[in-house]
Amino acid sequence: MVEELVVGEPCETSDHQIIRFDANIAVGNKSNTVKKHDYFKADYRVIREHADAFQWESLIDIYSVGSICEGQVVERLWDKLKSDLIFLKDTHVRFKRKNKNKCKWVTRKVTQCRIEKKKAWDNYAVSGKTDANYEVYKEKLRQSVAENRRAKLDFERKLADNIKQDAKSFYAYANNKGLSGNKIGPLQDEQGCLVEEAC
Numbered sequence: 029m030v031e032e033l034v035v036g037e038p039c040e041t042s043d044h045q046i047i048r049f050d051a052n053i054a055v056g057n058k059s060n061t062v063k064k065h066d067y068f069k070a071d072y073r074v075i076r077e078h079a080d081a082f083q084w085e086s087l088i089d090i091y092s093v094g095s096i097c098e099g100q101v102v103e104r105l106w107d108k109l110k111s112d113l114i115f116l117k118d119t120h121v122r123f124k125r126k127n128k129n130k131c132k133w134v135t136r137k138v139t140q141c142r143i144e145k146k147k148a149w150d151n152y153a154v155s156g157k158t159d160a161n162y163e164v165y166k167e168k169l170r171q172s173v174a175e176n177r178r179a180k181l182d183f184e185r186k187l188a189d190n191i192k193q194d195a196k197s198f199y200a201y202a203n204n205k206g207l208s209g210n211k212i213g214p215l216q217d218e219q220g221c222l223v224e225e226a227c
Contacts, residue, residue: 037149037165040173065117066124075120082112132201133183141172 036046087105148168152161184201191198215223 037146038169040176041169063123065121067121070121075116078116078120079112084109084112131180133180135179138172138175138179141168141175144168145172 031050031052033047033049036048038045087108145165145168148161148165152158152165155161187194187198187201217223
């Protein structure tokens with residue numbers, strides 16, 4: 029089940045090391061993966077122009093003519109409206125791209141420093157672990173840690189500066205950093221009885 033297990037470079041400044049391996053796992057049908065549309069980046073001006081071309085107001089006159097009962101008219105109108113809306117969505121709204129970076133503050137510079145650090149470690153491990161290559165790795169490690177801190181600090185500063193315009197992003201990031209809420213209690217009074225109400 030687990031193949032190609034490799035012990036890699038240390039994780040940041042810790043003495044723990046990264047372990048990489050290939051796992052043979054049976055994956056279900058790929059068609060089960062759900063793609064989500066990115067409605068925030070859609071061009072609604074173009075969508076409105078194309079929606080006006082459908083002339084939905086005239087549909088009532090078209091479908092109400094003839095010997096069709098009222099229920100069938102409503103059903104046909106809904107089918108037409110739904111198919112047009114789905115067409116607009118599929119035509120003008122893109123799918124969301126998967127974000128490979130779990131941390132929102134990760135930049136290209138951070139990723140580049142991490143890659144260089146891993147290359148330096150691999151070079152050190154393959155070359156017989158010489159002191160010179162280890163010094164190169166330590167320098168790349170210092171650069172990577174410094175860039176991580178700088179990028180995270182810049183990201184948090186931008187969130188704080190932009191809190192009035194975009195409070196949602198700030199509080200989403202802040203709440204994500206919070207510790208899981210542990211309930212306090214049970215509490216006892218001086219006599220050793222459980223306190224259930226506030227004084």
